[in-house]
Amino acid sequence: MIVATGFTIEMTQPDSHAPSEAVLFPFDRHSVPFRHGLQLELISAQRDAANPVLRPGGPGAPDSESMSYYGTVLQFGDELRMWYLGRGRSEHGPLRVCYATSKDGFRWEKPALGLVEYAGSKSNNLVDLDFGGRVMSCNVLYEPDDPDPARRFKMFCEVESERSKNQGCVAFSADGLRWKPSPRNPVTHTRIENTGLVKRGGCYYVNGQNAGLDRAFQKRVLLTLASYDFEHWTDAGALGFRRDDVPPRPVHLNYQVGPQVHLGAGLWDRGNVILGFYGQWNAPLHSDDRRDMRMDIGLLVSHDGLFYHEPIPDFRIIESREEGWRTVSPQGDPPRLAQGQGVVNLGDKTITWYSIWGGQGGEGIRAAWWRRDRLGYFHATRTPIEGQTWVDELKPHFISAPIRLPAGGGKVFLNASHLSEHARLAVEILDEQFRPLPGRTAAECEPFRDDSAFRLPVRWRTGDIVKSGHPIRIRVNFDGLRLEDARVYAVYVVTGQ
DSSP: OOOTTTTTEEEEEOOOSOEEEEEEEEEETSOOEEEEEEEEEEEOOOOOTTOBBBBOOOTTTTTEEEEEEEEEEEEEEEEEEEEEEEOOOOGOOSOEEEEEEEEESSSEEEEOOSSSSTTBBBOOBBOOOSSSSSSOOOOHHHHHTTTSGGSEEEEEEEEEEESSSEEEEEEEESSBEEEEEOOOSSSOOEEEHHHHHHHETEEEOOOOOEEEETOOOSOEEEEEESSSSSSOSSSSEEEOOOSSSTTTSOOOOOOOOOEEEEEEEEEEESOOOEEEEEEEEOOOOOOOGGGGGGEEEEEEEEEESSEEEEETTTOSSOHHHHTOOOOSTOOOOBEEEEEEEEEEEETEEEEEEEESSSGGGGGOOOEEEEETTSSSSOOSSSSSSSSSBBTTTTTTTOOOEEEETTTTBBBEEEEEESSSSTTTTEEEETTTTOOOTOSSGGGBBOOOSSEEEEEEEEEBBSOOBBSSSSOOOEEEEESSSGGGOOOEEEEEEHHHH
């Protein structure tokens, strides 16, 4: 497994024969704390031209009237599985958990599961789950190593019912389709609209937006609860991220106005780092009419599942633009996006999903994508805004946090582009005290053969394996007459190959 402890990334051999990987993103200031002469740029996702990629069903379907991606996508081999929320005609019941599958993330199918009778038929895609009320969100976690096969799929939902007032309820399953709710439901005292679920160090963390009358904060914030058995959760929450003003800044107490965090953050666990995709609730201060509010999706970074930071404040990693725009009010009805949990790398793309919050939500679930792992990059510029300039005698470079390798060592790869004979990158390995290791210096780094690739192998004259009995650091140097051209999106350290 890979864990980040303080500023050291610990890499140990996994139990399986699969490679173990740490990824160093430029926007992760813990994994890449040092830089000189470089600017960080984030990249907004592209929205799929065929959106929505998952549309409502026809008459009599459990998602004919409304669909929300307040759910989860998990990857199993070459198949993607989605749990999402759907609602049919009002006389047929409230929001329920539906199921879909895909091979590429853009073309989805709704299998006829035959598990639940709905509108007089079992030919539908409803999973077998009954919390006795309306499901408002749905996080699914898969743990194949759980000693109890009946608990290998775990679900955490916000449920609105006679027993649960927007509180957390959990269920367990052997196959992700047939679920058994916990007899302890609701399992949280805190009212939470959850979007993110992750396990770290044997502890489960669920995050979401504080909700209901006991929301505890004046505005919507990212709140995290913890549990070691998935059924006993903390009553106290950890404040992971907020956007609203607190004293000495001017405070606006109206719950609807100002910048806030909507639904917490859907999480992408990359081992040494967790990426979060959160709802940017942006409402004007002069109006508490939610039709005047806009929501994009922003990017967060965490190393423990508790506390998060925003690499570039308020950057829209998925922009709403005019998506879902309506003219129901004189000023228009701004678009509002709602995230779930699920990001995957498939081929040359990184894909995630979202839906429209509010009146246009019934149109279906949508996809957004980046080129693989290219959510942001370092580059050199003489006119920096976010970053730094440099002087010719000290070229731009960045240095990672300490990395502890297993006895077999590891290999290094770059996700980079715009390289040429005049825009070069050279990688060197340092010890923890920033001293170059013999045989792995920048001068011994061989030129890269491609000008752009998602996985450029790093080689030195004497080989490509990095071994050390002590923590190492990775330094990437920019050089050449046109060094401003080069872009680095990620550094990978891989063991077990």
